[in-house]
Amino acid sequence: MDSLKELYPEVREVLKNSIPNYWSELRYVLKGFLEGAMSPEAMLPLASCQAVNGNPKNAIHISAALLAFGACLRILDDLEDRDRADKLWEKVGTARAWNFACAVNIICFEILSKAPLQLEVFKSINQCYLDTCLRIAAxxxxxxxxxxxxxDDYWLSIQMKTASASAMACATGAMVGTDNSELIQACGVFGHHLGLAIQILNDMESIWQPDGITDLKQGKITLPLLYGLQSNHPEREELMSIVSDNEIATHAERIQEILDHIDTKRFLIWAALKEREQALEAIKICPNAEGREVLESYITGMFGDIDLLLEKPEDDKT
Structure with a gap:
């Protein structure tokens, strides 16, 4: 993994050099991606390329494009959800934030167009990005x-959003390293299940360890709440009544109480672990052990201390 992290300065340099000199404000918007800790997803194209026996250095532009793509999605997500602290739209206004998001997305494709790739490889990667943009938007x-x-609705939605983005990150990295469609597909499948696991854990954190306003306080229906609505338990009717009356935000604390009673966090961890299991199975065919191990570490490490994740609220402890 350290050898791949050594490529991070070059990834940052590609992104930095893609920002027009005449637009200092855009450089400021991307400051977080150019300084400090690197976004963890930058590792995915590099490791996938290496896992299929490619030279990860050749995937530097793919990683830089992914950073720009991620920045665009973060701006758009904040504009649409308005649930996170330190939001760009609050600093510059809604109209400018939309404008910055569009510009960053253009930079993503500019980086891809300048990648030192054979024409057919570039076309495949570019098409993968275009398809993913549309799936995420849908x-x-x-x-x-x-x-x-x-x-079922939820699963389709996160497959189109989070899963397709992670699948693209891994598949495009693999495309740089090989023309073997089976290996490219394996990396894409890994990314697909990685994305689902990430979203499940994010939904859990957005209720029990939120960065800002909880999903329930915003009236959102995510997997934890859907689990409570579709499971058989004594408080199901009360939960269904709250949702049908469109009172989720008003009764957020009571809903969380009910979800704690039916051990929703344990279900979410189980579901995420199932996705991890399928992700790890997919890349067993990848020939390069070092690259494969980086991907394995990525999806295993994000679970952290599972016992801590499963810890019950103070009121429930005995």
């Missing part, structure tokens, strides 16, 4: 339209 539209009412 998934986000489902959320904004409020059509996610069942676990």
């Amino acid at each position: 998934g986000q539209d489902k959320d904004l339209a409020g059509v996610t009412q069942t676990i």
